[in-house]
Amino acid sequence: MSPFLRCSIILPVFLTAVLLPLKDAQGQDGIWGDALKGSGSYDDFEKPERCASCHVDIARQYEQAMMSRAYTHSWDEIEYFKLAVPHAEKDPKFKDAVDGCNGCHAPLAYIAGDIPPPRPYSGSRADESVSCDACHTITGSGEDPPYNYSFTIEPGRAKRGNREGVDSPHHLTIRHDFTMSTELCGTCHNEKNPFDVWVKSTQMEWQEGPYAADGVRCQDCHMPPARSRNSIMSKEYDDVAQHLFTGAHSPGRLAGAVEVAVYPDVREVVPGERIKITVACYNHKAGHKIPTGSVEERQLWLTVTAVDAEGKSYHLPVDKKGFDGEEYTISSNELAFQDMGYMLDDPEFEGLSRDALPYEGDRVFRMPYFDPEGRMTIAQWNTARLGTDYRIGPRETRMETYTWKLPDDLPLGTVRIVAEMQYRRLIKSVGEYLGVPDEEMKAEFINRAESSFDAVDY
Numbered sequence: 001m002s003p004f005l006r007c008s009i010i011l012p013v014f015l016t017a018v019l020l021p022l023k024d025a026q027g028q029d030g031i032w033g034d035a036l037k038g039s040g041s042y043d044d045f046e047k048p049e050r051c052a053s054c055h056v057d058i059a060r061q062y063e064q065a066m067m068s069r070a071y072t073h074s075w076d077e078i079e080y081f082k083l084a085v086p087h088a089e090k091d092p093k094f095k096d097a098v099d100g101c102n103g104c105h106a107p108l109a110y111i112a113g114d115i116p117p118p119r120p121y122s123g124s125r126a127d128e129s130v131s132c133d134a135c136h137t138i139t140g141s142g143e144d145p146p147y148n149y150s151f152t153i154e155p156g157r158a159k160r161g162n163r164e165g166v167d168s169p170h171h172l173t174i175r176h177d178f179t180m181s182t183e184l185c186g187t188c189h190n191e192k193n194p195f196d197v198w199v200k201s202t203q204m205e206w207q208e209g210p211y212a213a214d215g216v217r218c219q220d221c222h223m224p225p226a227r228s229r230n231s232i233m234s235k236e237y238d239d240v241a242q243h244l245f246t247g248a249h250s251p252g253r254l255a256g257a258v259e260v261a262v263y264p265d266v267r268e269v270v271p272g273e274r275i276k277i278t279v280a281c282y283n284h285k286a287g288h289k290i291p292t293g294s295v296e297e298r299q300l301w302l303t304v305t306a307v308d309a310e311g312k313s314y315h316l317p318v319d320k321k322g323f324d325g326e327e328y329t330i331s332s333n334e335l336a337f338q339d340m341g342y343m344l345d346d347p348e349f350e351g352l353s354r355d356a357l358p359y360e361g362d363r364v365f366r367m368p369y370f371d372p373e374g375r376m377t378i379a380q381w382n383t384a385r386l387g388t389d390y391r392i393g394p395r396e397t398r399m400e401t402y403t404w405k406l407p408d409d410l411p412l413g414t415v416r417i418v419a420e421m422q423y424r425r426l427i428k429s430v431g432e433y434l435g436v437p438d439e440e441m442k443a444e445f446i447n448r449a450e451s452s453f454d455a456v457d458y
């Protein structure tokens, strides 16, 4: 090591060791949530480019993750500026909640009190979204369970991580249990709205599920450990936390998240008679429910079709189970989302197709969000009540049946049954109406299964 480099390592470490207690005294530990608003400035935080100069791989990974675009991503921009901000201007009781969008999506802007922040890509530091320095200077949570940016944070020389006794020429490093906990994630991945409704509960779903009991954290799945270097000057480790954070925007993360199996109750049927087809849907890959997080806008649905010996296909509607609120779990084109008319200042607005899926009658694994007037809403902040939770829990299996009276003239021969599960990040009718880029409404493949039976003579 050159004397210069050695000096540039020792001096800052020495200085920060001396200065750190001072910084602690002035730090923001002890306040969290809404009290963070305007409590500091952008300059308290280092820019991600600075971190990227040494943590090259981690930075390149993280640039591709949605959290590094939580403020700039176009659908976020549209929902915030077209719906939420105008809504809060008309109805001041939503102001704190709508300011609070930034607590999670643009924490630096929230702390700097720059609200609403300048539009994305106009050069403001709100664009940094959830930045390296935001996560790595969080010290704890003021709430248990954590929710609504309840993090306490001390921006400064000390970066909190997962390794004991590592040295950096640029900052102090502290091994910090909170950084390694799921509560860190929960400070933003659990959310309670002005109606006291839990509109996001990913960390709580995890806590109640089997993965918490097994000690498999969010980090283990979303930042998987792999042999590599965590910075250009460090040695190789076996288990560097890869900052991938793949989620609903990664086809590979979604694919296979639910296992699907299909079978008929009999292998030979006479046309004109009934057959019952069963589909088992097993969430074997996610540590929380599917869908989770932005549940108000996600769709996970199952389509079952039969294809006869001559290639003609028949869409089969799911059998009703009869539970309360089941109508919201079966695809329909009835009108919904009427509360957008008020937000958009359009008194003529009648609503949009609730599901806008290729077929009506498919099972949709979801939990509907209702506005104060009882209509389905896409606006989580305007959600007064949640409907029946028919999502698929971690390691849970849901069974669906399809009773089909075969047409009398069904051609004899083998009938194939195809069950396909798909996922959409944003309901198509809503996205199209608001001008959201098509890729947000793309149907993503989750899984597919096939079986068959024979249509036979008497």
Ligand code: HEC
Residues within 6 Å of the ligand: 046, 047, 048, 050, 051, 052, 053, 054, 055, 132, 133, 136, 159, 160, 161, 162, 163, 164, 166, 167, 168, 169, 170, 171, 173, 174, 175, 230, 231, 233, 234, 235
């Ligand atoms: C001049 C180079 C340099 C810069 C700039 C830099 N780091 Fe580091 N950082 C290092 C080195 C070297 C280590 C120690 C790595 C090791 O040996 O495991 C380290 C360690 C860390 C750790 C602790 C890792 C652990 O395993 O606990 C974190 C967290 C971290 N840096 C975050 C940041 C953040 C956030 C920034 C930007 C605000 C940043 N670093 C800027 C070089 C740098």
Ligand code: HEC
Residues within 6 Å of the ligand: 066, 067, 069, 070, 071, 073, 076, 103, 104, 105, 107, 130, 134, 135, 184, 185, 186, 187, 188, 189, 218, 219, 222, 245, 246, 247, 248, 249, 250
């Ligand atoms: C400071 C707030 C904050 C913290 C802390 C935080 N997240 Fe996020 N996270 C967000 C926001 C905001 C989004 C939504 C990004 C967007 O707009 O699409 C998000 C999105 C995600 C996504 C979804 C990506 C996708 O493709 O849809 C994953 C996965 C994720 N976070 C994992 C984690 C994990 C794991 C942790 C803890 C180690 C964590 N987050 C901590 C705010 C946070």
Ligand code: HEC
Residues within 6 Å of the ligand: 182, 185, 186, 189, 202, 203, 204, 206, 211, 216, 217, 218, 219, 221, 222, 246, 247, 248, 253, 254, 257, 285, 286, 287, 288, 289, 290, 291, 292, 293, 294, 298
């Ligand atoms: C056992 C592995 C596993 C664990 C543990 C896990 N996840 Fe996931 N996560 C997944 C899979 C698989 C998906 C994709 C399916 C889906 O969207 O639910 C996913 C998706 C997500 C998404 C995107 C959801 C959406 O529909 O937009 C977020 C956000 C997320 N996880 C955050 C977290 C957080 C926060 C934790 C910890 C509290 C966590 N995950 C724990 C596997 C895991």
Ligand code: HEC
Residues within 6 Å of the ligand: 048, 051, 052, 055, 058, 059, 060, 062, 063, 067, 130, 131, 132, 133, 135, 136, 161, 162, 163, 179, 180, 181, 184, 219, 220, 223, 230, 231, 237, 239, 240, 241, 243
């Ligand atoms: C959403 C929060 C979050 C963001 C944003 C984030 N990190 Fe991390 N980082 C973590 C967590 C959590 C760990 C510890 C992982 C674990 O416990 O398995 C970690 C670990 C690290 C480590 C040590 C990795 C190892 O295993 O040796 C470094 C270095 C690091 N982060 C740097 C960065 C840099 C640089 C950025 C920005 C490009 C960044 N982080 C962005 C949450 C974050």
Ligand code: HEC
Residues within 6 Å of the ligand: 066, 073, 075, 076, 079, 080, 084, 097, 098, 100, 101, 102, 103, 104, 105, 147, 148, 149, 187, 188, 189, 190, 191, 192, 247, 248, 292, 293, 294, 295, 381, 425
């Ligand atoms: C408590 C933290 C928190 C608050 C407050 C919050 N969000 Fe989010 N938001 C998240 C997280 C975490 C996700 C990612 C969930 C997922 O991937 O399923 C998200 C996802 C989104 C998405 C979907 C992004 C996508 O890629 O599909 C939009 C749009 C959005 N938020 C807008 C808002 C608006 C507008 C507000 C204020 C009314 C707000 N958020 C308040 C944490 C928050």
